Amino acid sequence: MTKLKVYLAVLLVAAIFTVSGTDPTWAKKSDVVIVLDAGHGGYDSGAVGNGLYEKILTLKIAQYCKAELEQYDGVKVYMTRSNDTFVSLDQRVASAAGVRADAFVSLHINSAASSAAGGAEVFYPNSSYRPALSMQGRKLANAIQGNLVSLGLRNRGLKTLNSMIGSKYPDGSIADYYAVIRGAKNAGFPGIIVEHAFISNAADAKTFLGSSAALKRLGVADAKGIAACYGLKKTGTDTNKLPKTKLNALYGKTSGSVSIGWEKVKEASGYEIFRSDAKNGGYQKVAAVKKAKTVKYTDKSVESGRTYYYKVRPYKIVNGSRITAGFSAAQKVKLLKKPDISVSGSAASATKVRWKKVEGALRYEIYRSASKKGRYQKIATVQNGTFYKDVNKKSNRTYYYKIRAVSNGVRGNTYSSYGMQ
Ligand SMILES: [Zn+2]
Incomplete structure (x- = not known):
């Protein structure tokens, strides 16, 4: 989609939102702004299992996802952290709001007491407050989940989770359980949590988390889901x-x-x-x-x-x-064949240079030098002949001759190699 089209689409969405009284902050710029949130970091390792640390895996997935997503036109990608540091949940959402995010995608790895639990699931905002953000979040979650499942991950589905302690949104409706989903909704954009696989499941860990190549597949799957959801096109693929x-x-x-x-x-x-x-x-x-x-x-x-x-x-x-x-x-x-050359005549008289006709040649260039390995100078060009008589020479002196055949090429002559005496 061109930037103009994205811009017009944004205006259209803004108009609809304004009419329906939903948050108008979508009408802000032409690029889609995606904030990738690598879960945990610093002293917060996240889940640990099978020799792996969630905070390291999520950062790598985020980096692969960003690299892939940035190959598309019309998207701006930010990360809430780009190294192994602790960032609070409130800070993560606040920084996304600061760059006027269109979506907040939080990347995590799951864990369970049972080592049998495995697969991918994505949490999206509930529909109790700002229901349009729930719909947008569900669409994005669905696109990502579809790509993760196609990698071979078990499909645990799309989920919402409400506050377990009765927290409420400003309109009195039940709040989302997860702080980043709740915070994003309050700030006016959809937030989702992608639980890619289970660190506590040996097969998930080995197949989907255990190598850079595997983590890249997850990051690329996320990016392609995001791109599909927002109708992004790759640069130069036409x-x-x-x-x-x-x-x-x-x-x-x-x-x-x-x-x-x-x-x-x-x-x-x-x-x-x-x-x-x-x-x-x-x-x-x-x-x-x-x-x-x-x-x-x-x-x-x-x-x-x-x-x-x-x-x-x-x-x-x-x-x-x-x-x-x-x-x-x-x-x-x-290509012209090298002319066969023969030279006759005494040192005192004119030298006769003869050669066999070369197929395709239009003319021949005759070169002469006073020493065999010395500097040859062009002394004549002969059109359509096979004979040259060199009269313009000093007597009692030995000369060496070479000739080449010539025809017309495209922006340059075609030459044969030199036929040497
Ligand atoms: Zn996590």
């Missing part, structure tokens, strides 16, 4: 957002190498280069360029004299997985 590129250079650098260039695509994290012997099929990936700013590649796995087709597609990594754009249009390059 593959149509990654446009195609265009080849803007393709030519043979030598008889055995091809230079490929393409237009930069802003959103790309890299590019994949494909090659085939035929225009309309059989393309295979020859390379992946893993730098967003690199827009050229030299393919050295090609053979002299052959024709190749190339195409390129951008890719990007979104949430750990690769999304690719469509392919560029294909372009063709024909």
Whole structure:
């Protein structure tokens, strides 16, 4: 959902709330504000069992949940604690009110005297006071519980729990039992308590709490539930957002190498280069360029004299997985064979340089040097011939020659390797 749409939705909700006399604090900003409350902390360990401490597990789940949730658009995530410190229940709710929370999600691990008790359950606000917050809380609880159950946790259901000592809300109705749910309702937003699994159950502890990977699954399940409840969408998951590129250079650098260039695509994290012997099929990936700013590649796995087709597609990594754009249009390059060269003539007379015609060549460049491994200079370009007579030379001096075939590539000439004397 775009921010504008979220904003309009918030205005609509606000209007309904105002009409029905319910709390109007929802009409406050465009981002959905989620406060994650890692239960316990500091001297308050929470439940302990099977070698695990609730306060440590809840913090990790909250951190994984936050990391996942922040990949969505239109959400702002806060935590009531981000390290192992004690924070009172009143402070937790007060800090959520301070950031104008849309929901307060308290993360806990269950425990029971019976080691047989296991599974997940979520507490949401009762319907006695501000019933709209009870409905919102139930919807959020249901979305999270569904995801936890799909991980394999036993389904203990959605629950409300009323005060056992007769505490009342301002309208005289029975208060919720849990302080954070009660406090959130008084402050005007729904608060829920997610009891993920039982620390006192050996199987729950091992399967759902006993590793970072397991805790991450819980945090991600919570985040996906929250995202589903609020209609959040992940950034950049639309593959149509990654446009195609265009080849803007393709030519043979030598008889055995091809230079490929393409237009930069802003959103790309890299590019994949494909090659085939035929225009309309059989393309295979020859390379992946893993730098967003690199827009050229030299393919050295090609053979002299052959024709190749190339195409390129951008890719990007979104949430750990690769999304690719469509392919560029294909372009063709024909590699030129190295010319066979022969040189004749005496030191005193003109030198005759001959070579065999190279298929696909449009012209030939002739180079000369006074020493075999010295600096060669281009002395002539011959169109469509196989012969060059070098008259412009000093007598009684030995020269060395090399030539290469040339044709037109895309934004650059295609060259063969040098045929050497
Ligand atoms: Zn707890």
